[in-house]
Amino acid sequence: MLLRNFLRNLPSFQYLSETDVDHVAAAMRVDDYPDGHVFIYQGRLNKDMFLLLDGEVKASHYGDGGRYYTLKVLQPGEIFGLPSLSQGKPALTSCHAIGRVKVASLPFSAYMLLYQPDSDIGCRFQHVIASQLARDLHDRHDALRKLLAQVYGDGGTQGA
Amino acid sequence: MTEPLMDELSLFKRLPELESQLGAEHVKPLLEHLQLLTLQDGEMLLRDRAPVDAFYLVLSGNLRLSVEFGQHTVLLGEIGPGNWVGELGYFSGVPVASSTVTAAGETELARLTYLDFDALLIADSVAVCRLTHGFIQMLMRRLAVTASNPVIDPQGEILLLGDLSVPWTELAQQPHGVIDFLKILLGVH
Numbered sequence: 001m002l003l004r005n006f007l008r009n010l011p012s013f014q015y016l017s018e019t020d021v022d023h024v025a026a027a028m029r030v031d032d033y034p035d036g037h038v039f040i041y042q043g044r045l046n047k048d049m050f051l052l053l054d055g056e057v058k059a060s061h062y063g064d065g066g067r068y069y070t071l072k073v074l075q076p077g078e079i080f081g082l083p084s085l086s087q088g089k090p091a092l093t094s095c096h097a098i099g100r101v102k103v104a105s106l107p108f109s110a111y112m113l114l115y116q117p118d119s120d121i122g123c124r125f126q127h128v129i130a131s132q133l134a135r136d137l138h139d140r141h142d143a144l145r146k147l148l149a150q151v152y153g154d155g156g157t158q159g160a
Numbered sequence: 161m162t163e164p165l166m167d168e169l170s171l172f173k174r175l176p177e178l179e180s181q182l183g184a185e186h187v188k189p190l191l192e193h194l195q196l197l198t199l200q201d202g203e204m205l206l207r208d209r210a211p212v213d214a215f216y217l218v219l220s221g222n223l224r225l226s227v228e229f230g231q232h233t234v235l236l237g238e239i240g241p242g243n244w245v246g247e248l249g250y251f252s253g254v255p256v257a258s259s260t261v262t263a264a265g266e267t268e269l270a271r272l273t274y275l276d277f278d279a280l281l282i283a284d285s286v287a288v289c290r291l292t293h294g295f296i297q298m299l300m301r302r303l304a305v306t307a308s309n310p311v312i313d314p315q316g317e318i319l320l321l322g323d324l325s326v327p328w329t330e331l332a333q334q335p336h337g338v339i340d341f342l343k344i345l346l347g348v349h
Contacts, residue, residue: 134251
């Protein structure tokens with residue numbers, strides 16, 4: 001699989017020019033990982049932007065109540081690891097492979113170059129980042145609605 | 161409740177920090193697309209999963225965000241001046257509201273339609289770039305708050321703990337230098 005062809009077909013990468021996509025693809029490294037491989041540990045600093053190419057990755061969170069729960073199962077084409085990478089803060093979630101996966105990674109140094117403010121490629125790259133974060137938050141709100149449905153189990157028609 | 165387009169003076173009176181976020185020369189092109197509106201306490205701006213076609217910037221007051229399932233809600237929190245809603249509908253590519261948004265007290269807002277945002281991208285891409293950086297900070301803050309499961313308060317309301325609102329200092333984007341690079345790489349604040 002050619003990485004740049006994969007990138008060009010992603011909706012969020014439509015903001016990037018052909019040259020931009022070539023630059024991003026050239027800066028990424030593609031690897032296969034075994035089942036259970038941990039890409040990001042909650043509480044540790046993440047130093048790569050990851051793009052899932054094949055397989056599934058589970059994002060989970062160890063909560064204050066001592067429970068470990070799944071936030072999302074990522075599908076091919078989704079980017080992960082952005083908040084910790086962008087903010088330079090410990091990750092709030094752990095991400096690990098479910099089965100064998102193929103993942104492209106962009107190192108922190110290349111990420112910072114792409115994200116340079118006011119540069120043409122930086123502005124377009126920000127759209128890619130914002131699109132993935134919006135998708136993640138959209139999915140999280142869906143999960144909250146499902147939680148309400150589980151708690152009340154009544155189609156939401158009865159008072160709390 | 162919608163008023164005509166904003167002028168620079170009225171925006172500056174309400175939100176002087178926007179000039180430092182965008183840069184003085186980028187405020188005017190944005191103003192050509194902004195419309196003012198005022199909500200009274202408890203008035204609804206957006207309904208969860210209803211169509212949305214605009215971003216809304218809080219100029220004064222606060223907006224309360226909640227996710228709905230039937231008659232039940234999870235209160236996500238409140239956002240204050242300088243923060244926006246409506247960005248999820250634009251960047252997710254699904255133009256529906258991701259939460260119910262109501263005014264917490266009298267609240268002044270500026271409305272920027274998705275079409276005008278696209279037009280601004282052509283007219284002044286730097287302004288859009290700086291706004292997008294702010295949207296990214298807001299999305300990351302909201303993701304952090306929603307990472308934890310909700311709790312039930314003594315009144316029986318289901319809510320998330322954490323502050324949804326992003327302070328001005330985090331909305332403005334500064335060029336990265338070598339020092340910033342090393343600070344982020346090493347996780348130093």
